[in-house]
Amino acid sequence: MNTFSVLAKKxxxxxxxxxxxxxxxxxxxxxxxxxxIMMYYLPSILKMLGGLDGITIDPxxxxxxxxxxxxxxxxxxFNQLGTIILVVxxxxxxxxxxxxxxxxxxxxxxxxxxSFVWSxxxxxxxxxxxxxxxxFLTSYGYAALLFSTVPWGELLLSMLSYFVxxxxxxxxxxxxxxxxxxxxxIALIGxxxxxxxxxxxGLHPILAMFSPAGMSLQSVYLLSTGTFDPKIxxxxxxxxxxxxxxxxxxxxxxxKKKFQK
Amino acid sequence: MQLHYGWDDFNxxxxxxxxxxxxxxxxxxxxxxxxxxIDLYRNRHRRENVLMWTLIIIFINTIGPxxxxxxxxxDRRRT
Numbered sequence: 001m002n003t004f005s006v007l008a009k010k011x012x013x014x015x016x017x018x019x020x021x022x023x024x025x026x027x028x029x030x031x032x033x034x035x036x037i038m039m040y041y042l043p044s045i046l047k048m049l050g051g052l053d054g055i056t057i058d059p060x061x062x063x064x065x066x067x068x069x070x071x072x073x074x075x076x077x078f079n080q081l082g083t084i085i086l087v088v089x090x091x092x093x094x095x096x097x098x099x100x101x102x103x104x105x106x107x108x109x110x111x112x113x114x115s116f117v118w119s120x121x122x123x124x125x126x127x128x129x130x131x132x133x134x135x136f137l138t139s140y141g142y143a144a145l146l147f148s149t150v151p152w153g154e155l156l157l158s159m160l161s162y163f164v165x166x167x168x169x170x171x172x173x174x175x176x177x178x179x180x181x182x183x184x185x186i187a188l189i190g191x192x193x194x195x196x197x198x199x200x201x202g203l204h205p206i207l208a209m210f211s212p213a214g215m216s217l218q219s220v221y222l223l224s225t226g227t228f229d230p231k232i233x234x235x236x237x238x239x240x241x242x243x244x245x246x247x248x249x250x251x252x253x254x255x256k257k258k259f260q261k
Numbered sequence: 262m263q264l265h266y267g268w269d270d271f272n273x274x275x276x277x278x279x280x281x282x283x284x285x286x287x288x289x290x291x292x293x294x295x296x297x298x299i300d301l302y303r304n305r306h307r308r309e310n311v312l313m314w315t316l317i318i319i320f321i322n323t324i325g326p327x328x329x330x331x332x333x334x335x336d337r338r339r340t
Contacts, residue, residue: 019300023330026293031324040282041265088331146282 005112007119015127024089024128028135033084035073035141039064066143071223073139074162078132079198079216083169086128087190090173091183093124094250098181103254106174113255117174117247125170129163136162152168154226158219161232164239165216169194171246172212178250209234294318297326300334308333 015021038045048099097103106116143150173190180186194213201213208214214235221229229235297318305311314333317325 018334019296019330022296023293023326026289026296027323027327029289030286030293033289037282037286085327088327142282 003115004119007111007116008104008123011120011123012127018090020127024085024131025134027085028082029138030132031077031085032073032139033142035077036069036139036146039069039072040146045117064138064147066147066223067154067223067226069143069147070136070139070150070155070158071220073143074158074216074220074223078162080136080186080195082132083133083194083198084191086166087173087194088187089128090124090170091177091186092189093114093120093174094177095181095183095186098178114251117250117254120170121174121247123165125163125167129166129172132162132166133159148225154222157228158222161170161215161219161228164236165213165219168212168215168243168246171243171250175246175250175253178253179203203233210238212239215239237251290323293323293326297329301329304334 094103097106107113136155138148140155172193173186176186177190180189196211197211198216201208201211201217208217209231214231218228218232218235262276298315301308301311301314301318308314314329318329319325321328
């Protein structure tokens, strides 16, 4: 058995022990279900809250399609509450190992730093990608039930391009978790920077080209228009570069600090 | 805006259209609360502020159980 599978197995047993394997999929199911239900009942909600002035809902308004509902699920739920939950769930990933001495213990074994970092990032990414898929599928089911069905191809492609952004989120939080020691500051920096990325990417197409959030924007774009933005290749390249830089910083930080005594 | 409702309004709601949509949502949220409460109950002797966490889990919607799972699962320092 090679070191990678041993370390990945250790990560899995940790997610089971912390009950993450139960509550994270449930939370993402809730997040995925919120937006379609809210959009379905929006006319009634507006009617209730409209006050005495009243609001006229244009009856000739085009019916929202299921794909647009899913796009707004990504935009309004996964990119906001979802990001906060991801960061908070990930913040202890290396910090807790530093705190209880596990990191220096593992590095006294014949384990290369690179395989340690890589196993962390990959196992967390696979687990969170599964949780997010559950959320996407819930949203898909509700969109199909209440609005119109989304083509499978669009769903899969938008999930794939969102997962590139997810990989960046994981590697970034792992990097911050390696550098800082307090859980609060890790969560703060993670959430602030990731929100900064999504907001600036949404402001202007040129900013979106250099932001790692470009790929999450692409998945929204795909769902709302039906095709990718032509700059997809550039976005993918920039995202991969960002991921490489964050993993590289994590690697050098652990290698240089010599956690093994 | 109508603020006061009587018992008759309760029957006016078209339950059959609402239940299939909202039932899964309520079930998932309930399951999350249930898991958090079971975990809290099994470790009630080792945790701090058990009563506070119980109230948070039950009354703060969806965020409460998440907060408990992330922050609340710390054991009291052994004396």
